[in-house]
Amino acid sequence: MEYPQESFVATTFAPGSFWARRREVVRSQTLRHQLQMLKQTGRYDAFKLKWHPSYAEPPTIYPIPNHQFWDSDVAKWIEGACHLLMDHFDAEIDAAVKELVQMIREAQHPDGYLNIHYSVVEPGKRFTNLRDMHELYNAGHLIEAALAHHIYYKHDGLLSPILKYVDLLAATFGDQDGQIPGYPGHPEIELALLRLYKVTADPKHLLLARFFIEERGNPKGGKEKRHYYDVEAEARGEKKHDLPMYFPAARSFWYQQAHVPIVEQETIEGHSVRAMYLLTAVADLVQIYQPASEIGAKFLPTLHILWANMIEKKTYVTGGIGAMKKWEGFGVDYFLPQGTDEGGCYAETCAAIGVMMLAERMLQVELNSHYADIMELCMYNAVLTGMSLDGKAFTYVNQLASSDQDLSQRHEWFECACCPPNVTRTLGFLGGYLWSHSISHQSVVVNVHLYTSATLDLQVCDSTVKVTQKTDWPWNGDVEFEVDTEGPSVDLELRLRIPGWATSWEMTPRPNDPLIKDGYLFLSTEWLQNNSRFRLSCPMKPxxxxxxxxxxxxxxxxxxxxxxxxxxxxxxxxxxxxxxxxxxxxxxxxxxxxxxxxxxxxxxxxxxxxxxxxxxxxxxxxxxxxxxxxxxxxxxxxxxxxxxxxxxxxxxxxxxxxxxxx
Amino acid sequence: MEYPQESFVATTFAPGSFWARRREVVRSQTLRHQLQMLKQTGRYDAFKLKWHPSYAEPPTIYPIPNHQFWDSDVAKWIEGACHLLMDHFDAEIDAAVKELVQMIREAQHPDGYLNIHYSVVEPGKRFTNLRDMHELYNAGHLIEAALAHHIYYKHDGLLSPILKYVDLLAATFGDQDGQIPGYPGHPEIELALLRLYKVTADPKHLLLARFFIEERGNPKGGKEKRHYYDVEAEARGEKKHDLPMYFPAARSFWYQQAHVPIVEQETIEGHSVRAMYLLTAVADLVQIYQPASEIGAKFLPTLHILWANMIEKKTYVTGGIGAMKKWEGFGVDYFLPQGTDEGGCYAETCAAIGVMMLAERMLQVELNSHYADIMELCMYNAVLTGMSLDGKAFTYVNQLASSDQDLSQRHEWFECACCPPNVTRTLGFLGGYLWSHSISHQSVVVNVHLYTSATLDLQVCDSTVKVTQKTDWPWNGDVEFEVDTEGPSVDLELRLRIPGWATSWEMTPRPNDPLIKDGYLFLSTEWLQNNSRFRLSCPMKPxxxxxxxxxxxxxxxxxxxxxxxxxxxxxxxxxxxxxxxxxxxxxxxxxxxxxxxxxxxxxxxxxxxxxxxxxxxxxxxxxxxxxxxxxxxxxxxxxxxxxxxxxxxxxxxxxxxxxxxx
Structure with missing residues (x-):
């Protein structure tokens, strides 16, 4: 299992190239702009656990308090900052990360609990509304921030309190006596726990993620043998028809992909970001247990079914997903109007980031250029459109057509600000999406998914393998490759994606009997030994x-x-x-x-x-x-x-x- | 002001003709079938005010108890029965009407109040939820039933208790001290009160209807200077997000056409039946006060705007209206998918009946064949499709395309059974839609809107004027006319609608310089005196x-x-x-x-x-x-x-x- 959030460190973007320039804008402009926004809106100081006037505001999206996501906004910014600090040290950003980490550490309860809202606004009500509140989603982003922090700062300053929080969660949730048999309304912690498991190898991290995934949508969960969201709603004294704004009817648990257990789901439904984060974790679980295992055989067919349903019937040409504003998600099959005045189009930036995440995970489960095609599509379109060229303005919704009521325009921030820092962190670890690799003794296989000017440096035993690509992609389809090994010789194998949109392609020099499998051109060790420089050309035409x-x-x-x-x-x-x-x-x-x-x-x-x-x-x-x-x-x-x-x-x-x- | 529910008595359908056969099926089959359904389901005996097990059922359409409309189901059946008994006496139907009337009389409270639900299930809660409950809607249908009963039975057996109920309503609702400044969530009583006013000439009937219409959607209503639905919801202790199933969000008063005052509405929104019943009453108000009056000038532009918006942008080819199932009503402009699997199509039978009602009223305000075209379209398509040939099975939703989840099929009855008896009563007074007339001394003008084989008999002073049309419409576009006067000569003028779908038409004999105005061919007294028989031909081609x-x-x-x-x-x-x-x-x-x-x-x-x-x-x-x-x-x-x-x-x-x- 390889995560782009970790593997990206091996990639260096060539200065001045398409993505290097975008990342430089994010590093030099966006991080600072977003830091300023965090400060202006109260998010920056929120972990000080003092009252903020906005906590008294009525929720814009009933019943979710507007500040409910603040923990995650800060966490995603920390994550992005840690990724980008690697490019270039920035004292202001570094100081802010350090201060935030200190605040987070101090905000932790003695038992490990860590959440702004339930510390300041509703103390004593923790874990009483998993369905609507973003408590575990925030926890997931804190875990991801801690992992990024750990990679950059190389100490446990953030990871250590987060591990303590995770211990509390692992003790709290599960199917044992005295545990809560629930799972988060907004998935995120599942994929974060699986990433954490890779670092800690602590089985309770794996098992907690697995519990959340397998228990989800269980109609006969827990001791009460009922759907957990019914149990907790009743415990809250909630009336059946006290409807969250995103529920078209009572018990619309498909909004959270919890209407039935995941393996019984046959179409992709509900909130699109939640769906992507959830399926990303499911793909990780399949990969960790391996596709041929019982877990793999249980979940892989569902991943295929839901992916196919989404791509064929519920995805826009830009890679954007979700037509329905009310639940920020999927409509019926083939319902894909272009804008509000034609019946709807949502295509949230975070959802397209989620598609990239899921596509990348599927590529690890099975190398097929189809997934990389979709990943590239989202990256250049539905995701990249989410940020202005100057890095200081963002979109949340990405319609395919404007209307008088919904102009095509960007905003410097949002009340619900999930998208801006999500773009930041995604561009931070973008290098991890370009290629994946597996090392075994003195041999290495590199799958090249995306083309841009960048170098991959891999340590293979005592050698360094460098794969360099140079191109004017996405404007020109010629990619010059150079492979190089320093130290004892390494068996390098390369697989180059042939884009699905390419009507033709050419390799110079041309391998004899080129092997193409599932959209990847396989270049053997022998061929590469004789051809350390070569060119792939995928002519781009309107x-x-x-x-x-x-x-x-x-x-x-x-x-x-x-x-x-x-x-x-x-x-x-x-x-x-x-x-x-x-x-x-x-x-x-x-x-x-x-x-x-x-x-x-x-x-x-x-x-x-x-x-x-x-x-x-x-x-x-x-x-x-x-x-x-x-x-x-x-x-x-x-x-x-x-x-x-x-x-x-x-x-x-x-x-x-x-x-x-x- | 002439109402088709009254004027229809002057029309006799030729035996064996298209509509005579449909009406004969309704008289001989549908009335009995529906009577049986009323009995089987508990509706027939409901005015006995005893408990029925179904009163304990959870509402299918929260928060409306399933039996909430029972009063109106019975009332509409009585109305249809009275209309059709005129064709042919039927002892079983007559006995049932008499028994029902007796039950209704006995169900009345000493103060005049008359409602099943608030007598049996929630006594003491009358008039506490005008927004959702159908109390005043039911009252409106009772008024209409009483008017039909009065016409057929020629006594006040039903009208008298209903007038007492209306006295209570007139005392209860209004803007005076101690009155409720509210108005019904489901319009109907407005048009019923205006019909009643024509019979009683009692200004309080006119003024109550006018209050309901003018107060509707007032954001600063009553002494509290707030929207009445907020006031009553607060008084009920209702939480803002305790959402009726048809509200996509809190305070979706556009569902009831009460988001702003009627004259400020610029697009037709919300529940389509409510919209049609409301605008029918508004058109009646304009007609009663006359278009040139202050009231007329206030409301007529809104009628034009909402009608045009509906026909151009929110109506199906069948005359059906309403794409959105959730609120049984209108979507955004031009959002007209054909079926559930394409994004929705509702086109409720009652809504098309409402379009016919509104079109007929608009024809009285201004004679324009456009309204008659739409009336005819609905009658032969969106309305007629609502009943099977045998008169015993019905549709509620009339999609333009079936799907696996919504097959094209009929049902013998519905839990919410508004449509079946609505078709019954509409076919009962169908003759009133064919033509309208105005008599002044020894002269009469007859506007012929629809063509079928039928005779209009009008008493004009001491003469009887007969207008007979004979045709195989809708299969053949030739219509033979014959006009005849018995008694002193009468100045008869005829106006024949030239259908909008007709690509050509012909009159035999052909008038010199035929005058066509707004789609009607004007035939003068002089011409008719020389041509008592003539033929209009509107060739029908695919x-x-x-x-x-x-x-x-x-x-x-x-x-x-x-x-x-x-x-x-x-x-x-x-x-x-x-x-x-x-x-x-x-x-x-x-x-x-x-x-x-x-x-x-x-x-x-x-x-x-x-x-x-x-x-x-x-x-x-x-x-x-x-x-x-x-x-x-x-x-x-x-x-x-x-x-x-x-x-x-x-x-x-x-x-x-x-x-x-x-």
Missing amino acids: RVVRPNPLTMQPVAYVTRGPIVYCVEDVDHPWEDHHFKRTIFDPNASLREELRTEPDCFVAIIAENGAAGELDTSSWEGQIVAPSKNEAVSNFRDLCFVPYYLRANRGGRGQMRVGLRVL | RVVRPNPLTMQPVAYVTRGPIVYCVEDVDHPWEDHHFKRTIFDPNASLREELRTEPDCFVAIIAENGAAGELDTSSWEGQIVAPSKNEAVSNFRDLCFVPYYLRANRGGRGQMRVGLRVL
């Missing part, structure tokens, strides 16, 4: 693609390599309807234009691509009309820019990814 | 029509005259996907076929109309794919039958109205 017709979206998308494009009003001053009535000619000639402002990117000009405006005058005052009558006229150029770049260059917030085709 | 492209429904519908067609698996044994993947060739040749089984109707055969099956294999495991790749092959005939006829001829419940076109 493509016009369409969603499954069952989505009822009569639109086409423009993509190029891994990048999904959109149109914005800033390039089309004539537009005033969010491109809702713009008819796109999918046969228009698509011209690439390399631009350098505000950043280097390839724009795509569809010459005469706007084939006109949708004419609905036949339907005025009518329910139906005899013919389509969709007058086509007024041909104009359309300028497509990467979706992640939206809302960075001014304009009125009008944007659309999928344009109507006739 | 048409292929489409929804507004902004609905994102890439489908076409087959219609013919006022009839909307569907396909059913019973005619296409090869179908197993609810026709979801069937591609329709809109250019297929459409052949009419007159059938006589199970009833006379015109089927439409699209020769080679099924151009193949949608092929989505390119999208297997994918989010997007390069091209449409929708293989077209396997041409087969499609047999279209009227939508109202669905689920009458066997089959597996697979049905679709809109077929996909490429």
